[in-house]
Amino acid sequence: MNRDTRRTRLLLALLLVTSVALITVDYRGGDSSPLSGLRWLAATVFGPIEQATSSIASPISSAVDNISHLGNGKDRINSLTRQNQELRRRLRTSQLDRNRAAELDKLLRTAGAGRYRVLPAQVIAVGPAQSFSWTVTIDAGSQDGITPDMTVLNGDGLVGRVKTVGPTTATVLLVVDPESxxxxxxxxxxxxxxxxxxxxxxxxxxxxxxxxxxxxxxxxxxxxxxxxxxxxxxxxxxxxxxxxxxxxxxxxxxxxxxxxxxxDFTSLDLVAVVVQPPRHNPRDSVLPPRPSPSSSPSPSGTASGTPSNRKHRSPPSTASGG
Amino acid sequence: MPTSRIAVAIALVVLALVVQVSLLTRLALPGATPDLLLLVVVALALAHGPGFGLVTGFAAGLASDLAPPADHTIGRWAFVLTLIGYGAGLAKGETRRSAFVPLLVVAVAAAASVLLYAGLGALISDPHVSWPRVYQLLPTAVIYDVVLGPFVVSAVLLLVRRFEPDPAYRR
Missing domain, CATH: 2.40.10.350 (Rod shape-determining protein MreC, domain 2)
Structure with a gap:
């Protein structure tokens, strides 16, 4: 196998034809592709490894994220000062855990305002830019009750929808993806x-x-x-x-x-999958408070989905996004 | 074919793929993502020749097509990396001539991978592929890979020689 022999070229042709065959079968199959079983298998194998890597890697990536978000000139001094304070505070408490707690808090408030039943999950992998699709993997899968086409959101708003599911992981198609x-x-x-x-x-x-x-x-x-x-x-x-x-x-x-x-799709971390939709259309109640001095804070509640006292119309049922 | 050679290749491919999607993409670097998987395929092809290179490329590409969060048509990276593994393997004999050969191979492979993958996408009218975006990704893809290339290639070559039972491979 060391030299470029006839056998090697035959093998090259064989594998290229196999690749083209795979592309054809998967492309024609679309969402019900016969190859989706292979994705499930790969998710079973790679999911746990990605979870382990992500837990090691998340302090590294958040540190690099801090550095790359620095501005120029005055902004830079400001942010360095802020970072300095941040680092001092970090000496006392683990910043990462605090961030997570704050994010979870915000997430539960959003879910509570809309009365969605949500399942929190962590982003463990992101698709490379060269693949041109905007997808992320989360650490919750069919074993946690996730099924395809569930809504995914975070404390700020809509993130995307579940595209494919593995046993312990799920792949989310972000709303910024051209297919979405x-x-x-x-x-x-x-x-x-x-x-x-x-x-x-x-x-x-x-x-x-x-x-x-x-x-x-x-x-x-x-x-x-x-x-x-x-x-x-x-x-x-x-x-x-x-x-x-x-x-x-x-x-x-x-x-x-x-x-x-x-x-902010470049720094997704904690997200939530809506496992039970709201009983009533929450309308605009989940929007953040208007940035004016007279704004009132958005109503907050629990994530359990108690019926609201306000009179709602039934949710519109025609438009579909997909 | 010694089993240790295959075991090392599998371990390196899995490691590269997982580090790429769980760490490198999450750094949100401007432009492209450093393609660690491509570098490992190129390094193994440079170490073992075109035959091993193309099989490694196919396996690595298929893993990259299937492992979450991949969502594109299955077989696209397999096609691209098979060709790249074969091409890099052809340069095996040249690596002893100059230290710049591996670097050149990495640069060509980085550019070719982005263009081939996008070209395949265009053939099946993938809505994700827009040529302005391809050209925008191209320079950073080459730069990141050329910067990382020497480290990854020499580390892989070291590892390969360490686990290679065939003394002809050791220098």
């Missing part, structure tokens, strides 16, 4: 649209297509999920982001807007 389409609604005005992902590197925006070309949308409008049929893959009322710019004038054939997502 989410039915959304503008806060208060009730206008409906569909966001699609644009990847993270290009200004990290979602593009929103409004269904009504006459709709009056302006920068600053806030966007929540509309809710899919049967609350799968997206439950209603999860905060998605803020409209930053609008293309096309009212009355033109289509109106699209750029939406800046609430979630």
């Amino acid at each position: 389409a989410v039915g959304v609604r503008l806060e208060a005005t009730m206008q409906v649209g569909i966001t699609s992902g644009q990847g993270i590197s290009d200004h990290s925006r979602l593009s929103m297509q409004l269904l009504d070309s006459q709709s009056d949308v302006k920068p600053g409008d806030r966007v929540v999920t509309f809710g899919s049929q049967g609350d799968s893959p997206y439950v209603p009322g999860v905060p998605v982001g803020v409209v930053t710019s609008v293309q096309g004038s009212p009355g033109s054939l289509t109106r699209t807007a750029s939406v800046d997502p609430y979630v």
